Amino acid sequence: MTTDLSAPSRHKLHEDIFAILIGTMLVSLGIVFYADAILTTGSTAGLALLLQYVTGIPFGWLFFGINLPFYVLAVLRMGWPFAIKTFASVALVSFFTAHIPDWIDVSSINPLFAALVGGGMIGLGILSLFRHKASVGGINILALYLQDNFGIRAGYFQLGVDAVILLAAFFVLPFDRVIYSILGALVLNMIIATNHRPGRYVGFS
Structure with a gap:
């Protein structure tokens, strides 16, 4: 009897934990690249970066503080398991971004490299979390709620929201850093839009 590799399979607890750790570390490293290059991104991370500057x-x-109100939606609409994993993910990103500068010393980083590679790492990290029912x-x-309930692509929805946040960045950052940030946001969201869609990944938590 052969195994149907296309059939959905449930993630085990250790697989969820590993994915959350790897995903949050990738997101955090990308954010540290952004902070070192004075760039920003979309969503609450971009808002937090702008406020930090x-x-x-x-x-x-x-x-951590900006995300607190969203846990109500997470509990009411996505359930307690999603909310708990998301709370843990946000806490880990807050922790990692505070301590990565103590673990590595980035004395100089090209802003275009930071935007593209940092955006790629953030996108891959978020994708890892999405696939294990976390964010x-x-x-x-x-974005996840709208995709799960209304079929609106999470990546495309977030791209629209990110555009608003990046427009606000013109009032805070130099023009060239906003352009680099926009390129990074495009990389990030295309990773999610291309890879996080119905039928592309059959595992579930």
Whole structure:
């Protein structure tokens, strides 16, 4: 008897934990690249970066605080397992972004490289979380809810929201850094739009 490799299979607990750890580390490393190059991105992470540049408050505290109101939607619409995994993911990103600069020293980074590679890492990290029914909070929660309930692509919806946040960046960052940030956001969202859609991945949590 052969195994049907196309049949959905449930993720085990250790697989969810591993995916969350890897996903949040990728997201965090991408954000550290962005912060070092004075770039921003979309969603709550981009908002937290902009506020960090303006106020000087560390990204981790801002990111964790901004996401708190979205947990209500996560619980009501996506269920407790999703909400708990998302809370853990946000907490890990807040922790990792605070400590990665202590673990590696990036003395100089090209802003275009930071935008493209950082955006790619953030996109792959978010994809890992999405596939294990978790997110990095905020707009990601709303994007997943809309995709699961109304068939609206999570990547395309988030691309629209990110556009608004990146427009606001013109009032905070130099023009060239906003252009680099837009390129990074395109890479990030195309990774999600291309890979996170019905039928592309059959595992579930």
